[in-house]
Amino acid sequence: MQILTNQFQKELKEHGDFQLPLLISNEKLSKYDSNSFLWHWHPEIELTLITQGQMIYEINNEEFHLCQGEALFGNTRVLHTGRMYENMDCEYVSITFDPRLIYSYENSIFYLKYVSPFIQNLSLFSICFDLTKPWHKEIIKILNEIVTIDQQQRDTYEIDVLIKLLEFWKVLYLNYDTTQTITSPERHNYERIRNILSFIEENYSHKITLEEIADHIHICKGECCRIFKQYMKIPLFRFILEYRIEKSLKDLEASNDSIGDIAAKAGFSDSNYYSHTFYKVKGCSPTEYRKKTLKHHK
Numbered sequence: 480m481q482i483l484t485n486q487f488q489k490e491l492k493e494h495g496d497f498q499l500p501l502l503i504s505n506e507k508l509s510k511y512d513s514n515s516f517l518w519h520w521h522p523e524i525e526l527t528l529i530t531q532g533q534m535i536y537e538i539n540n541e542e543f544h545l546c547q548g549e550a551l552f553g554n555t556r557v558l559h560t561g562r563m564y565e566n567m568d569c570e571y572v573s574i575t576f577d578p579r580l581i582y583s584y585e586n587s588i589f590y591l592k593y594v595s596p597f598i599q600n601l602s603l604f605s606i607c608f609d610l611t612k613p614w615h616k617e618i619i620k621i622l623n624e625i626v627t628i629d630q631q632q633r634d635t636y637e638i639d640v641l642i643k644l645l646e647f648w649k650v651l652y653l654n655y656d657t658t659q660t661i662t663s664p665e666r667h668n669y670e671r672i673r674n675i676l677s678f679i680e681e682n683y684s685h686k687i688t689l690e691e692i693a694d695h696i697h698i699c700k701g702e703c704c705r706i707f708k709q710y711m712k713i714p715l716f717r718f719i720l721e722y723r724i725e726k727s728l729k730d731l732e733a734s735n736d737s738i739g740d741i742a743a744k745a746g747f748s749d750s751n752y753y754s755h756t757f758y759k760v761k762g763c764s765p766t767e768y769r770k771k772t773l774k775h776h777k
Contacts, residue, residue: 499637500577503629507570508534508563512728513761515562518676518711524598525553525575526647527561528622532569536561538605539669540710545607550622552606552651555598558672559605572626580641581648593648596657606655614654621647671696672710675703683723684746689715723747724760731765732772738765 500523508514527536528550536543536551538559545551553559555578563569578598582590597603608615621643628639678695679687692715693703707715727745730736736744742753742765757765 500580501640502573502575503625503640504573504575505530505570506573507568508532508561509568512725513562514566514568516560517722517725518558518560520556520558520673521575522555523575523577524555525559525573526622527551527553528572528574528619528626530570530572532567533564534561534569534571535564537712540712541605542712543605543607543609545609548619549610550608550619552608554600554603554605557604558669558676572622574622574625576644580644593652597651597655600657603657606651612654614650617650618647621650668706668710671698671706675707675715679719679722683719683726684744686746686748687719719746720756721760724757727753727757727765728768731769741765 508516527545529545529547531547533547534545536545536559538551538553538557543551544564561569578594582594584590608618610616610619625640625643625647628636628643633639674696675692678692682691689700689703693700696703698706704715707713707718711718713721723745727741730741730744734741738754739750742750745753747753747756754764757763757768761768763771
């Protein structure tokens with residue numbers, strides 16, 4: 480499986496609903512294709528608590544090596560991805576919620592004083608709770624209490640979770656300095672990355688040229704490649720190749736189409752090149768992958 484996104488890399492999965500915009504889920508990297516979840520974003524805040532193993536977690540241009548017992552705060556609308564560390568599986572709890580659970584409605588005192596300084600701070604992508612500071616221990620304790628509440632599912636579940644989220648936010652507010660600012664060029668570059676990802680999503684099944692991508696975001700070709708690699712930690716066209724491979728997996732698993740047809744649908748004009756690239760990315764041929772998938776489902 481893999482995270483589903485729209486053409487703007489926004490995750491399609493609902494994180495709760497209007498009545499309770501909150502989702503607490505137990506996850507493991509091995510359930511994802513390539514043992515990692517793809518770059519995506521969502522308007523909710525996400526708290527990730529590592530319960531077993533280790534993970535390399537990237538948010539925008541920041542990379543974190545998270546270990547068991549550590550956690551990460553991912554702000555609203557940040558691009559993020561996660562992968563295994565040295566091919567070891569990682570289990571974690573994802574607590575994803577709309578910040579309006581904290582502030583209730585815009586321009587309330589809770590929004591203006593406590594929440595806005597965090598979610599409107601364009602330099603604040605993430606906060607790593609790696610126990611290097613005394614207050615991190617308190618944060619981890621609260622997150623573990625939220626996990627316990629979710630497991631127990633008592634009649635007062637919603638109130639119990641909200642109380643703990645408010646406790647979490649209080650500790651965050653009292654200990655984290657939100658006065659840092661982001662430079663205008665850096666903010667602009669993140670918008671460029673989002674636009675590149677959107678362009679790739681819309682056009683991956685066709686031939687894509689560097690000139691087309693550069694024209695789409697109105698910069699020269701060299702700067703386009705430089706910015707993408709700087710922020711995504713991968714060369715642009717390597718990303719496109721791997722993205723096309725990921726997009727082809729669903730057809731390999733769920734259709735009887737030929738390898739050539741699947742390759743063409745994913746944007747490869749040559750099925751041999753598709754197979755060669757697939758092997759480099761997945762460590763097996765498309766045919767072998769299909770057989771293993773069918774065997775697994777049986």
